[in-house]
Amino acid sequence: MTPKVARFLSEQQPATPCLVFDVDRVAENFRTLRAALPLARIYYAVKANPAPQVLERLVTLGSRFDAASAEEIDACLAAGATPAAISYGNTIKKVSAIARAHQAGVSLFAFDSIEELEKLARHAPGSRVYCRIMVENAGADWPLSRKFGTDVATARALMLRAGELGLDPYGLSFHVGSQQTDPASYQLAIGKVAMLFTDLRDAGVKLRMVNLGGGFPVRYRDEVPGIDAFADAIMGAMTRAFGNDLPETLVEPGRFIVGDAGVVSAEVVLVSRRTQDDPVRWVYLDIGRFGGLAETEGEAIRYRITTPHDGGANGPVAVAGPTCDGADVLYQRSNYRLPLALGCGDRVELHATGAYVTTYASQRFNGFAPLAEYYL
Numbered sequence: 001m002t003p004k005v006a007r008f009l010s011e012q013q014p015a016t017p018c019l020v021f022d023v024d025r026v027a028e029n030f031r032t033l034r035a036a037l038p039l040a041r042i043y044y045a046v047k048a049n050p051a052p053q054v055l056e057r058l059v060t061l062g063s064r065f066d067a068a069s070a071e072e073i074d075a076c077l078a079a080g081a082t083p084a085a086i087s088y089g090n091t092i093k094k095v096s097a098i099a100r101a102h103q104a105g106v107s108l109f110a111f112d113s114i115e116e117l118e119k120l121a122r123h124a125p126g127s128r129v130y131c132r133i134m135v136e137n138a139g140a141d142w143p144l145s146r147k148f149g150t151d152v153a154t155a156r157a158l159m160l161r162a163g164e165l166g167l168d169p170y171g172l173s174f175h176v177g178s179q180q181t182d183p184a185s186y187q188l189a190i191g192k193v194a195m196l197f198t199d200l201r202d203a204g205v206k207l208r209m210v211n212l213g214g215g216f217p218v219r220y221r222d223e224v225p226g227i228d229a230f231a232d233a234i235m236g237a238m239t240r241a242f243g244n245d246l247p248e249t250l251v252e253p254g255r256f257i258v259g260d261a262g263v264v265s266a267e268v269v270l271v272s273r274r275t276q277d278d279p280v281r282w283v284y285l286d287i288g289r290f291g292g293l294a295e296t297e298g299e300a301i302r303y304r305i306t307t308p309h310d311g312g313a314n315g316p317v318a319v320a321g322p323t324c325d326g327a328d329v330l331y332q333r334s335n336y337r338l339p340l341a342l343g344c345g346d347r348v349e350l351h352a353t354g355a356y357v358t359t360y361a362s363q364r365f366n367g368f369a370p371l372a373e374y375y376l
Contacts, residue, residue: 041248067101197242220303266348
């Protein structure tokens, strides 16, 4: 929690649940990443947090943007980004969205299938395209490998076909999974993509770009490697694969840029035991999986929780949300322990919740309003 967020919570005591977000931390994180990877072009993953305050600050810093929808493209343009600074990185797009983006001036599109490639040729003619390759997501707390990407052989055929369809076969991309904690994952993926890159160049395809995706982690409950460890792994692998003839390099950070800039403040609704002799207390908060904490599915993302009673005696807990839905359980297996003094009405903070919380929130499931947002 930054001093600015702590001061706001202390002085304003806003109604819960709410996200309090320090926009200055976004600038710090962006500069840190740019210093670690000075040769890479940073395309912020808008889906992590599309608040106008975030996008506007990133525009002033010279960021580019990875958009997942025509609506996100509109948000970037409204924040002052140019069409040339936007990549339409979703491999699954409506025809109407492709045409709308192309008409707005966006000229860089992702794909991973012949069907999507043909849509781009018809509705975004002449655009630069890049094909997403499937890579291992081992080490990622939030894997992304099941739904996206294609194999190397298919990607080769698709990139050859792109030129025949009048598109510009610009490059290749991959994603090692969100909240990736193993720097070696990038090395393995770069090695895989580099062989195809070279093969396609030898076949006469004028590739110029490798998109490394995002995945850079933030600290939740456990320590994670610093960004310099990832930068060293990435640049070492790129140099080994390409020598002095480095292609244009893109990265698409989302969580790393905004994750630790935000804190969710919540209220304890109830603390109870399911049976009289149960050692585990159930702590119900006024925010849960349907209120924005969707990444707790499978207990994948384990947020750090602090309370007014920290430092006192504690015991095991299960943590759940307020809705009348049995799936609204955040943590039951991850060995969370909270103070024994914790009770109804206490405020708690969930840290590093600046990414993927506001946009995951339902619009009034069970009647609960989405959490309020404060950008400082």
